[in-house]
Amino acid sequence: MRKFALPLAIILSVAVALLMxxxxxxxxxxxxxxxxxxxxxxxxxxxxxxxxxxxxxxxHIDPASLPAPGAIxxxxxxxxxxxxxxxxxxxxxxxxxxFYGVRGPETAELPPMRLRFEGGGxxxxxxxxxxxxxxxxxxxxxxxxxxVAIRALRPAEPRTYSPYPQWxxxxxxxxxxxxxxxxxxRGLLPPFAGPLPFRRACRDLQRLADQPxxxxxxxxxxxxxxxxxxxxxxxxxxxxAFLERHPEFAGIREELxxxxxxxxxxxxxxxxDGDAYARCLKLARRARRLERKSS
Amino acid sequence: MVTAAKLREALASxxxxxxxxxxxxxxxxxxxxARENAAIHDPRDVRLDENTTPEVVFxxxxxxxxxxxxxxxxxxxxxxxxDPIPAFRQRVHYNMGTIYLRExxxxxxxxxxxxxxxxxxxxxxxxxxxxxxxxLNPADQDARFNLEYAFRITPxxxxxxxxxxxxxxxxVFSTLPGIPGGGP
Numbered sequence: 138m139r140k141f142a143l144p145l146a147i148i149l150s151v152a153v154a155l156l157m158x159x160x161x162x163x164x165x166x167x168x169x170x171x172x173x174x175x176x177x178x179x180x181x182x183x184x185x186x187x188x189x190x191x192x193x194x195x196x197h198i199d200p201a202s203l204p205a206p207g208a209i210x211x212x213x214x215x216x217x218x219x220x221x222x223x224x225x226x227x228x229x230x231x232x233x234x235x236f237y238g239v240r241g242p243e244t245a246e247l248p249p250m251r252l253r254f255e256g257g258g259x260x261x262x263x264x265x266x267x268x269x270x271x272x273x274x275x276x277x278x279x280x281x282x283x284x285v286a287i288r289a290l291r292p293a294e295p296r297t298y299s300p301y302p303q304w305x306x307x308x309x310x311x312x313x314x315x316x317x318x319x320x321x322x323r324g325l326l327p328p329f330a331g332p333l334p335f336r337r338a339c340r341d342l343q344r345l346a347d348q349p350x351x352x353x354x355x356x357x358x359x360x361x362x363x364x365x366x367x368x369x370x371x372x373x374x375x376x377x378a379f380l381e382r383h384p385e386f387a388g389i390r391e392e393l394x395x396x397x398x399x400x401x402x403x404x405x406x407x408x409x410d411g412d413a414y415a416r417c418l419k420l421a422r423r424a425r426r427l428e429r430k431s432s
Numbered sequence: 433m434v435t436a437a438k439l440r441e442a443l444a445s446x447x448x449x450x451x452x453x454x455x456x457x458x459x460x461x462x463x464x465x466a467r468e469n470a471a472i473h474d475p476r477d478v479r480l481d482e483n484t485t486p487e488v489v490f491x492x493x494x495x496x497x498x499x500x501x502x503x504x505x506x507x508x509x510x511x512x513x514x515d516p517i518p519a520f521r522q523r524v525h526y527n528m529g530t531i532y533l534r535e536x537x538x539x540x541x542x543x544x545x546x547x548x549x550x551x552x553x554x555x556x557x558x559x560x561x562x563x564x565x566x567x568l569n570p571a572d573q574d575a576r577f578n579l580e581y582a583f584r585i586t587p588x589x590x591x592x593x594x595x596x597x598x599x600x601x602x603x604v605f606s607t608l609p610g611i612p613g614g615g616p
Contacts (some may be wrong), residue, residue: 180583181566181576216567234570236563238583275580282584283541288574290530291523293491295469298462305458311451318444 166192166254168263169226177242177271183216184233186247188265194224195256202253202262204231212237213247227254229265237272244271322429335425338362342418352413356400359417362424363393373397385431392420486512486520494527502531522568526575529561533582540585548587558582 169189178184190198198220208214217232233247247268254263276285320326338358345351345358363371363379371379376397380387399413468485471478475491478484493508509528515521536554539547562579565572 179576180580181570181572183570214567234567236559236566236579238580238586240584275577276584282537282581285581285584287530287534287537287581288577290494290497290527291574293472293475293487293494294523295472296465296485296487298465301458301461301465305455305462308451308453308455308458311447312455313451315444315446315448315451319441319448322441322444 166190166196166227166252166261166263168265171265171268177273178235179273179275180235180238182235184235184247184270186231186233186268188229188231188250188252190227190229190252190254190263191225192222192227192254196254197222197256198227198229199253199255202251203229204250209233209248212245235270235272239272239274241278242271242273244269246270333425333428334362334365335421335428338421339418339425342414342421345414352411352417353403355414355417356396356403359396359421360400362421366428373401383431385427386424388427389420389423392423396420480508486515490520490524490527497527497531502535506531518568522565522572525561525568526565526572526578529558529563529565529575529582530578532558532561533578536582537585540587545587551585551587555582555586559586 167190169191171188172186200220203218203220204215206215206217212235214234214236215231216234217230219230221228221230229252231250237243237245247270249267250265252263252265254261317326338361341358342355345354348354360371366383367379373394376390376393380390380393386393396417399416403413468488471488472491475488475495478488478492480489480492489508489512493505496502496508497505506528509524509531513521513524513528515524532554536551536558539554540551543551559579559582562575562582565575566579569575
């Protein structure tokens with residue numbers, strides 16, 4: 138029996154030492170501090186109470202021990218409870234709201250709080266002490282109750298128009314821009330049409346409507362518009378080259394051929410065609426439409 | 433080139449239609465808002481239904497309160513006290529609490545303890561509504577002031593009535609007649 142006594146004592150002492158080391162690793166949770174509220178509060182004030190508890194690693198607060206939002210007595214309510222934990226400490230922030238009606242300065246106490254911590258081999262509960270709070274009245278103490286004027290009702294507030302005026306402006310802007318562009322494309326916006334040769338030819342041709350000898354002038358105007366468009370003089374034999382560079386006028390190829398034939402007869406054969414003005418005007422209008430689309 | 437022109441024309445047409453739709457929608461909303469604001473400005477002839485916006489109901493309740501119909505005003509405020517917008521809800525609770533408080537104060541100053549029960553009930557309703565207004569907006573100074581006043585005019589508790597207890601036990605002590613004026 139004695140020969141086992143020494144090894145047993147050694148084993149026991151080692152085990153005790155190990156257990157002691159294990160306990161050293163976890164310090165128990167310990168109340169450290171809380172905010173003091175020297176400031177005076179009035180009805181409806183929010184009071185922030187920060188409770189700091191020092192803890193060891195692995196020690197955490199039991200959420201069930203935290204107070205729940207709601208009334209805690211007849212003059213204070215808990216509005217919010219937040220926790221912030223690190224390895225070394227846990228901070229519990231409680232937001233109270235004061236509903237204490239007083240006629241003169243008074244002091245009351247927010248009740249003490251017991252917080253439970255878990256982990257790390259178990260920690261005792263931590264009690265945060267009561268917190269004294271000073272409360273002042275809003276209504277001056279000397280005024281009799283019947284002389285106090287109750288604050289007035291809130292008026293109805295007109296509804297704000299925002300953001301609809303902005304949306305309306307945006308919509309009208311987009312509508313206007315689209316409309317202007319479409320009109321411009323169709324040549325229905327003369328002030329913005331720009332110096333387009335066939336547009337100007339149409340306008341000049343219309344001015345000739347009442348002139349007695351207008352056929353030659355009409356042909357000249359149309360020639361000038363073609364030359365301006367091409368950037369050079371366009372003759373009948375170079376019409377195809379012109380149409381290759383300006384395919385937008387391909388749709389009036391036949392009318393152009395006829396126009397050159399008409400022009401040749403009028404200027405070189407001295408033939409009179411009473412219908413020349415009307416044909417020139419018609420051709421100019423078609424050319425103007427094509428010119429708009431391609432511009 | 434013609435294809436590009438067609439594309440531009442299609443884009444312009446789309447822009448025109450989209451702009452027209454946006455302008456029409458916004459214009460309609462502006463007309464509705466203008467009508468609602470006219471009703472808020474002068475709610476006397478407004479007929480309420482389930483589609484009436486809460487702010488118009490609020491204005492109607494206030495107009496009723498001004499004409500002395502406090503009960504109908506409170507009934508209307510009750511219908512909008514659960515509005516999802518906290519700032520609006522806060523104003524509703526403030527007004528309800530203030531109407532209850534005003535009623536309680538006038539009754540308390542006029543009749544005193546003779547109307548103890550009614551004053552107490554009105555003050556409690558005022559407190560609940562003003563507290564809710566302060567929960568929603570703790571910075572509301574008017575709600576703070578009125579709530580403090582509600583505490584000031586809270587009637588003191590009445591004396592507890594004597595228990596009119598009648599025993600049913602067949603104990604001799606419970607059936608012994610008392611000695612008038614107290615026994616030695």
